Amino acid sequence: MDPSVLMSERRQLINLAYRMLGSLAEAEDVVQETYARWYGLSAAQQDEIQNPAAWLTRVAGRICLDVLGSARVRRERYVGEWLPEPLPEQADWAASADPADRVTLDESVNLAFLVVLESMTPAERVAFILHDVFRYPFPEVADIVGRTPAACRQLASSARRRVRDARTPEAPPTSPDRRADLVRDFQAAWAAKDIGALIGLLDPAAVAVADGGGIVTAKLEPIEGAEQIARGLLEITTQLPGLTVVARTVNGQPGLVVQENGVTTTVMAFEFAGDRISRLYAVRNPDKLRPWA
Numbered sequence: 091m092d093p094s095v096l097m098s099e100r101r102q103l104i105n106l107a108y109r110m111l112g113s114l115a116e117a118e119d120v121v122q123e124t125y126a127r128w129y130g131l132s133a134a135q136q137d138e139i140q141n142p143a144a145w146l147t148r149v150a151g152r153i154c155l156d157v158l159g160s161a162r163v164r165r166e167r168y169v170g171e172w173l174p175e176p177l178p179e180q181a182d183w184a185a186s187a188d189p190a191d192r193v194t195l196d197e198s199v200n201l202a203f204l205v206v207l208e209s210m211t212p213a214e215r216v217a218f219i220l221h222d223v224f225r226y227p228f229p230e231v232a233d234i235v236g237r238t239p240a241a242c243r244q245l246a247s248s249a250r251r252r253v254r255d256a257r258t259p260e261a262p263p264t265s266p267d268r269r270a271d272l273v274r275d276f277q278a279a280w281a282a283k284d285i286g287a288l289i290g291l292l293d294p295a296a297v298a299v300a301d302g303g304g305i306v307t308a309k310l311e312p313i314e315g316a317e318q319i320a321r322g323l324l325e326i327t328t329q330l331p332g333l334t335v336v337a338r339t340v341n342g343q344p345g346l347v348v349q350e351n352g353v354t355t356t357v358m359a360f361e362f363a364g365d366r367i368s369r370l371y372a373v374r375n376p377d378k379l380r381p382w383a
Contacts, residue, residue: 096128099143101194103150108193109219110154111161112174112204114381117193120157124150144230151216151234158212169304171312173371174204175378176357179339195342198223201359201371204341206256210249217242218249264362272367273344273360277335283327285320292316293366303375306355319370347382354382 100121107117124146128136139145165172177193193199198219207215213235220226220234221242228239228246235242264272272291279287298319302308313319327333330350338347340359348356357379361369373379 096142096146097125099146100125102143103146105194106147106219106224107150107154108177109198109204109207109223110151110216111157112208113378114175114177114193115377116157116161120150120153123153147226148230148234151220152236155212155216155235158215162212169302170308170310171299171301172208172303173299173301173373173378174201174208176201176340176345176359176373176382178381179342195339197342199341200343201341201345202361202369203253205371206253207249209252209256211245213237214245214249214252217245221246222250262364264364268365269360269362270344272362272365273346274337276360276367277337277346280323280327280335283324285317285324288320288323289316291367292319292370293363293368296366296368296370298322298370298372300372301375301378303377305376306374308372308374354379357382 103121103124104114104117107120108114111117111120127149128142128146131139136142177195177199179195197203207218210218217231217235217237220231221228226234228242231242231246232239235245237245276288276291279291294316295314296316296319298309298313300308309322313322332350334349334352336347336349338345338357340346340357343359345360346358347354348358355374355376357373359371359373360367361371
């Protein structure tokens with residue numbers, strides 16, 4: 091097969107693996123291993139594969155399934171809360187980044203959505219991503235997951251329930267324009283050290299989760315309550331008066347980036363409930379901020 095055609099599948103595989111794993115670094119490793127297995131085949135074995143793109147997807151999916159299984163064990167030992175690796179919009183990627191390694195941003199990479207995916211079993215997550223996000227038919231999903239099509243249909247249905255249960259049913263959906271306004275107002279209130287305005291923008295039962303990975307300072311447990319979150323944010327600006335907070339797109343949604351002396355140290359994503367911010371995700375683990383360098 092023409093190598094250029096074969097490598098054209100790389101972008102699709104990166105997109106698939108990132109959604110399955112929530113980590114660009116792990117997604118890149120999966121894709122690298124997938125191609126290594128292809129080139130490990132003899133020419134005769136390659137010629138026997140009628141659809142190389144489908145073969146690559148099947149192999150990548152199976153590797154992701156294995157990675158998800160081992161990731162559960164690793165995350166039990168993770169220091170503090172684990173959050174997915176945040177991604178900037180295309181214009182903000184480092185100039186050296188390979189376009190084939192960039193992830194297409196849409197609702198399926200919303201950080202809040204990826205957090206829900208973390209609650210699924212590996213088989214649920216893979217079946218759901220393949221079928222509901224990438225529209226693979228269940229017989230193909232079954233070939234990757236190693237279950238029957240009927241079992242994969244049940245896995246995807248169970249995953250859908252988890253997504254549905256994670257939503258805030260009593261709050262109306264927040265429009266994209268309103269999300270952007272809320273984040274912009276949140277940024278202004280934080281810069282002004284206006285605790286009243288911050289509390290007003292947060293849902294009374296809001297939760298803030300930080301991920302430092304044991305590498306940098308971060309709260310090990312979620313912070314609950316609008317007032318507690320607001321006071322924590324003002325404490326940060328008091329301790330680090332040289333912080334700069336700028337608006338950025340984070341995984342396709344309005345977010346904020348915190349910089350110290352021009353270096354990105356925190357990427358914030360938000361979840362919304364009606365006219366309030368219901369969750370704040372702060373990724374501080376420097377290993378997860380490579381695309382923001």
